Amino acid sequence: MNLRYYLLRRLLLLIPLLIGLTLLTFTVSRILPGDPVGLAAGPQSTPEIRERLRVQFGLDQPLPVQYISYIAGLFSGDWGQSLYSRRFVADDLRVYFPATLELTLFAILIASGLGIPAGIISAIYRDKLPDQVVRVIALFFVSFPAFWLAMIFQSILGVSLGWFPIGKRYDVLLAPPATITGLFTVDALLRLDFSAFGIALRHLFTPALVLSFGALASVTRITRAAVLEALDKDYVRMERAIGIPYRVILTKYVLRSAFIAIITVLALEFGWLMAGAVLVETIFDYPGLGLYAVESSLRLDFEPIMGITVLYGIVFSLVNIATDIAYGIIDPRIRYG
Amino acid sequence: MAETVHPLAPPRPARFENLRRGLYRFRRNPLSMIGLILLIFILIIAITAPYIVPFPEDAAGRVRATARLTPPNETFYFGTDHVGRDIFSRVLMGTGLALQVGVVIIVLATSIGVTVGAVAGYFGGWVDDLLMRITDIFLTVPALILAIAVTAALGKGITNVMIGISLVWWPGFARLTRSLVLSLREEPFVEAARGIGAGSLRVLFRHILPNALSPIIVKMSTDFGFAVLNAAALGFIGLGAQPPTPEWGAMINDGRAYFPQRWWVATFPGMAIFIVVFSWNLLGDGLRDLLDPRARR
Numbered sequence: 001m002n003l004r005y006y007l008l009r010r011l012l013l014l015i016p017l018l019i020g021l022t023l024l025t026f027t028v029s030r031i032l033p034g035d036p037v038g039l040a041a042g043p044q045s046t047p048e049i050r051e052r053l054r055v056q057f058g059l060d061q062p063l064p065v066q067y068i069s070y071i072a073g074l075f076s077g078d079w080g081q082s083l084y085s086r087r088f089v090a091d092d093l094r095v096y097f098p099a100t101l102e103l104t105l106f107a108i109l110i111a112s113g114l115g116i117p118a119g120i121i122s123a124i125y126r127d128k129l130p131d132q133v134v135r136v137i138a139l140f141f142v143s144f145p146a147f148w149l150a151m152i153f154q155s156i157l158g159v160s161l162g163w164f165p166i167g168k169r170y171d172v173l174l175a176p177p178a179t180i181t182g183l184f185t186v187d188a189l190l191r192l193d194f195s196a197f198g199i200a201l202r203h204l205f206t207p208a209l210v211l212s213f214g215a216l217a218s219v220t221r222i223t224r225a226a227v228l229e230a231l232d233k234d235y236v237r238m239e240r241a242i243g244i245p246y247r248v249i250l251t252k253y254v255l256r257s258a259f260i261a262i263i264t265v266l267a268l269e270f271g272w273l274m275a276g277a278v279l280v281e282t283i284f285d286y287p288g289l290g291l292y293a294v295e296s297s298l299r300l301d302f303e304p305i306m307g308i309t310v311l312y313g314i315v316f317s318l319v320n321i322a323t324d325i326a327y328g329i330i331d332p333r334i335r336y337g
Numbered sequence: 338m339a340e341t342v343h344p345l346a347p348p349r350p351a352r353f354e355n356l357r358r359g360l361y362r363f364r365r366n367p368l369s370m371i372g373l374i375l376l377i378f379i380l381i382i383a384i385t386a387p388y389i390v391p392f393p394e395d396a397a398g399r400v401r402a403t404a405r406l407t408p409p410n411e412t413f414y415f416g417t418d419h420v421g422r423d424i425f426s427r428v429l430m431g432t433g434l435a436l437q438v439g440v441v442i443i444v445l446a447t448s449i450g451v452t453v454g455a456v457a458g459y460f461g462g463w464v465d466d467l468l469m470r471i472t473d474i475f476l477t478v479p480a481l482i483l484a485i486a487v488t489a490a491l492g493k494g495i496t497n498v499m500i501g502i503s504l505v506w507w508p509g510f511a512r513l514t515r516s517l518v519l520s521l522r523e524e525p526f527v528e529a530a531r532g533i534g535a536g537s538l539r540v541l542f543r544h545i546l547p548n549a550l551s552p553i554i555v556k557m558s559t560d561f562g563f564a565v566l567n568a569a570a571l572g573f574i575g576l577g578a579q580p581p582t583p584e585w586g587a588m589i590n591d592g593r594a595y596f597p598q599r600w601w602v603a604t605f606p607g608m609a610i611f612i613v614v615f616s617w618n619l620l621g622d623g624l625r626d627l628l629d630p631r632a633r634r
Contacts, residue, residue: 020474028483032490136368139622143615145566147573148589148607155597217618275479279570293482294574297489305486312479 003325010321014314021313022074022306026067029302036300040083057083074310080303082296089307092292097311098182099169100281100288104274105183106208111215111273112266118216119223120250126228134220142217146276150210150283157206164206167285171199207284214276215269222265226258233257259330267323271316359627369623375616383433390426398581406599416601418591422581424601428609431583435565435613438499442564443557445503450510451546451553457511458518459541469515472508480505481567488576495578498571502564513556517549524548551628558624562617569610585610 029036037059041050054060058069073080079090115138122134158166170176170184177187177196184200230236231254239249278290285291289308296304328334363369387393391412401421409416415424457468488501521527522545530544571577572586580587585606592603 016470017474017477020470021477024474024478025483025486028487028490032487033492132368135622139618140615143562143566143611143618145569145573145586145589145607145610145614147570147586148603148610151589151593151596151603152607159597271479275481278479278481278485279573282574290482293479294485297482297485298575300489302486305482308482309478312482313477316477 003328007321007325010317010324014317017317018074018310018313019071021309022071023067025302025306025309026070029306030063030066036083036302039300053083057081070306079307079310082301082304084296084299084301089304092304093289093307093311094182096287096289096292099286100274100277100290101315102183102185103204103208103211103277103281103286103288104270106204107211107273107277108215108266108270110208110212111219111269112262114212115216115219116223116262119220120227120255122220122224123227123231124250131224134224138217138220141213144213146210146214147279147283149213150207150280153206153210154283165203167203167283169200169203169287171203174199176200207280207286211273211277211280215273218265218269219262222261223258226261227254230254230257256330260327263323263326263330267319270319274315275312363623363627366623366626368619369626372616372619372621372623375612376620379432379613379616380436382429383436386429386432390423390429392423392426393430395422395426396430396581396583406595406602408599409601415605416599418588418602419595424588424605427583427588428585428605431585431588431606431609432613434495434578434582435569435585435610438495438568439561439565439613441499442502442506442568443561445499446506446560446564447510447553447557449503450507450512451514453507454511454514454516455518455541455546455549458515459522459537459545465515468511472511475505475508476512478505481570484567485571485574485576488571493576493579495568495572495582495584498568498577501571501576502567506560506564509560510553510556513552514549517552518545521545521548555621555625555628558617559621562614562621565617566610566614 037050037053037057038045041053051060058066061069070080077090079088079093081088082092118134118138122131125131154166157164165171176184177191177193177200180187180190185197185204188194188197188200236249236254239253240246274289277288278294280286281288281290282294289311292304293308296302296308392399399422401417404413404417404421405419407413407417407421413423413425415428418424418427453468453472457465457472484498484501484505487504488497491497491500518541527540527544530540535543568577569584569586569589572584573590575587575590577586578584588606589603589610592599592601592606596603
């Protein structure tokens with residue numbers, strides 16, 4: 001099976017998944033108790049106002065009709081409308097998604113920058129002191145409540161030392177770089193605006209650092225296990241026997257074969273961090289999907305939540321597909337099928 | 338327990354021999370021993386807290402208007418919060434709640450996940466396809482966001498937090514159990530059991546699942562800490578136990594407005610969460626070395 005055919009098949013499989021996802025969130029939003037309309041209309045609203053709102057948002061229709069019209073809207077770009085702010089969900093997502101994507105990408109970058117070398121050190125010094133130290137440190141960082149750590153980092157790095165901004169995505173008094181990709185750092189670089197790049201990066205640093213701790217332990221652990229497994233192979237023993245320098249063996253042969261496992265865990269963690277960004281975004285008042293999700297949930301405003309879920313579903317699946325394709329690039333023996 | 342020994346019984350089941358060897362390795366792993374000791378210590382605190390803390394009534398909403406936001410001193414070891422309650426007493430009294438929440442989430446998630454995974458793996462075919470597609474959908478949903486949405490819809494409260502988190506937690510167990518059952522299904526001893534006429538349920542629960550237990554236990558122990566962590570996160574957002582219940586996440590939220598000048602309000606409950614999660618992670622790491630042969634290197 002060639003790559004194009006494989007890609008097409010995987011993309012087509014997205015459709016049943018999305019139908020399942022929307023069914024799930026739709027069920028959660030319509031079946032569970034809670035009175036979204038009452039909340040949106042406010043405590044002083046009359047039954048007439050609530051009824052008008054219900055008709056306006058189509059909530060008076062039978063559930064299957066509501067579901068089908070939601071799905072139809074999804075494909076035509078109408079992702080529904082917030083009951084609370086009356087804004088279109090698709091417009092909100094277009095603003096918030098790049099913010100969370102940028103945050104998650106930086107967190108993954110930090111987690112792999114720290115975790116992969118730590119895992120390699122751990123594997124080389126297996127069961128010796130450096131190994132034990134690295135393992136304890138990794139478990140240590142992953143055990144902190146992210147929201148608590150975020151609070152502490154915010155007040156130390158942001159308030160007491162004043163090295164980094166205490167929150168938001170960009171200087172509130174300045175206009176962010178004009179949108180190309182929506183990722184502020186990338187947009188700034190594309191426009192060769194280095195001061196904007198600096199501002200965006202400084203805003204990203206603390207939240208991304210805190211977020212990366214969640215992935216550090218598993219990246220370290222998988223790297224360690226994968227490097228150990230590769231070091232145990234016969235070809236490595238042979239290479240050492242014929243006198244190839246250890247450094248060369250490590251970088252050229254061992255790491256390359258360990259990369260399959262590392263890529264897998266990075267892709268998994270990417271998904272976890274993107275969902276975990278909720279808490280970090282809440283603390284840093286970072287205008288991303290997580291903050292949007294929490295605010296919408298607390299208001300029982302389900303249209304945004306459904307939109308967020310669908311978007312996450314698409315992103316997770318695309319990351320999985322990209323990972324499977326990356327396997328083939330790292331290890332040409334792997335066939336798509 | 339009195340047992341009649343069959344004359345043809347093997348001298349000692351291999352499973353016990355493995356257990357003995359495992360215990361030996363476990364004792365030699367300092368990290369997991371530290372984790373275990375910490376957990377025993379935490380359990381003792383959870384049970385005895387109402388009798389040993391200086392101000393047990395502070396967990397039930399007593400207000401001390403004259404002692405608001407007192408820094409840690411010899412009366413209030415961890416200081417007091419915005420209504421003058423002793424944080425030391427509240428942190429210790431909250432231990433039991435945190436552990437209960439962890440137990441309920443893990444037990445619920447394991448029961449759902451193991452059942453789904455075992456049935457899917459054992460029966461295969463369309464049952465497998467259906468159950469695994471459902472599992473995939475749950476795995477694709479951003480877990481924390483769904484948990485928040487479900488809890489918000491059900492209404493604030495610790496019970497709904499446990500329901501919300503369990504609902505997103507089982508798919509991992511389903512995946513794991515299915516893969517274990519798939520490989521065990523073809524083992525000779527399973528074929529033998531089927532050959533002498535054992536029914537599907539008996540084969541599954543008596544012969545397959547007991548042999549799949551180790552990795553499931555490892556996952557339960559590592560997940561326990563994270564379940565506590567996630568419950569605290571929902572408490573922090575304001576969806577969990579309502580005041581004056583001493584729930585750690587909610588207590589951190591109480592202290593957020595006073596941080597960092599009155600650092601003690603938020604710091605001590607955060608440390609408590611950290612210690613519980615860290616202990617479970619240490620224990621889980623040790624158990625993984627012990628029970629999961631692939632990780633033992």
